Amino acid sequence: MPLYELVRGEFVESVHYGSIAVSDNQGRLVAWYGDPHTLTFLRSSAKPFQALPFIENNGHEYFSLTPDEIALLCASHSGTDQHVNCVTSIQKKAGVLESELKCGVHPVYDSATAEKMRERGDDISPNRHNCSGKHTGMLAFANMKSWSTENYLEFNHPVQEKILSAFAEMSGIEGQEVGVGIDGCSAPNFAIPILNAALAYARLCDPQGLSEERASACRVIASAMTSQPYMVGGPGRFDTRLMEVSVGNIISKGGAEGYQAIGIMPGALYQDSPALGIAFKVSDGDLRNRARPAISLEILRQLKALNPSQENNLSEFGPTLPLKNWQEIEVGFTRPAFQLNFI
DSSP: OEEEEEEETTEEEEEEEEEEEEEETTSOEEEEESOTTOEEEOGGGGHHHHHHHHHHTTHHHHTTOOHHHHHHHTOOOOOOHHHHHHHHHHHHHHTOOGGGOOSOOOOOSOHHHHHHHHHHTOOOOGGGSTTHHHHHHHHHHHHHHTOOSTTTTSTTSHHHHHHHHHHHHHHTSOGGGSEEEEOTTSSEEEEEEHHHHHHHHHHHHOOTTSOHHHHHHHHHHHHHHHHOHHHHSOTTOHHHHHHHHHTTSEEEEEETTTEEEEEEOTTSSSTTOOOEEEEEEETTOOTTOSSHHHHHHHHHHHTTOSOHHHHHHTGGGOSSEEEEOTTOOEEEEEEEOOOOEEO
16 A cells, blocks of 8 residues: 655655554554555564563673663664764673674764764774674673573574564564564564564553563663663664654664554553554665655654654654755655554
C-alpha cells in the first residue's frame, strides 16, 4: 500500500509502499495500514531486545554501567568521539577488547567526525561501527558468564540462544517461528510479523504481566534510551531528535532496509492511555532514508502522540517536505499517502 509519495509539479513521480502495525502490550491490534502481518527482519530495531538478557541477568550492575552506556548497547550510533569514548568505557569495565568485535568497519556516519578523522589521519576502527555497542554488550555478557567469546555470534552460542528466547517471548511468538538471518554486522537477526514487533515495543514501554526480572530489565533499557537519546543515534539523527523532543514519552529505533519501530509510554496520549508499539516497513528499503522519519511523524500525528510545539521542533523531518533542485528552487514536495485504520 502507498505510504509516502514524491510530487513534482502536479504529478506523483515516485511512491514508497509498505505496511504499518500498532499494538498495545497485550498484542491487540490498535491501528494498521496495509498488511499488519508483513513478515520481515527488524534489523537494528531489534537492538533493545538483543541487550535485554544481559540486563535481565544484571550485567549492567555487575559491570557498573551508567545509563549512557546502557543506551549505547541498544544503539546504531554515529561514531562520534563521544560514542567511541562510551563504548571504550564499557569495554574497560567488562574486560572486552576492541579486537574481539566481529562487526567489521564502515564509514563513520557523522560527517563532522569523519572530517576530523581525515584531518588527524585516523583509521576507522570497529569501535566506530554503529553496532559496536551491541557487540560489546554480547561480549560482556559472555565474559560475565564465563562463556566462549571467540564464537559469540554463532546461532548456538549461549548469548545468541538467550537473545532469541527473550526476543521471541517479548514478541509473543514461539522461538522456532522466528526467522533468523545474518545482519550487516554479522550478528543474528530476526524476522517476525510487524504486529509482533509492535507488541514487543509496547511491552518494552509497559512490561506489566512479565516476570519481575524481565519487567525490571525493560524499565532499565527504556529509561536509558529515553534519558540518553544522543547515545542511541547521534547529532541530527531522527531517533535521537524524536526522543529528545518527546521528553521520555517515546522510544524510537530504526533499522536498515526501511524498518522503523517506536514505543509510546503509558499515559503519553492522554490520562491513563495504554502503552503502544508501532512497527512499519518501507518495502523498497528507503535507502536514502527520506520516507521513514516522515512516515513516523505522520503515524504519531494521527495517533495524537505529539503536541504542536513538538511537531514544529521535528518539522525538518516532515511529514510533508519541500522538494528542491540543485539551485534550491522548489519543484515539488513529498508527503504521506496513508490513513491509519483504527479498531
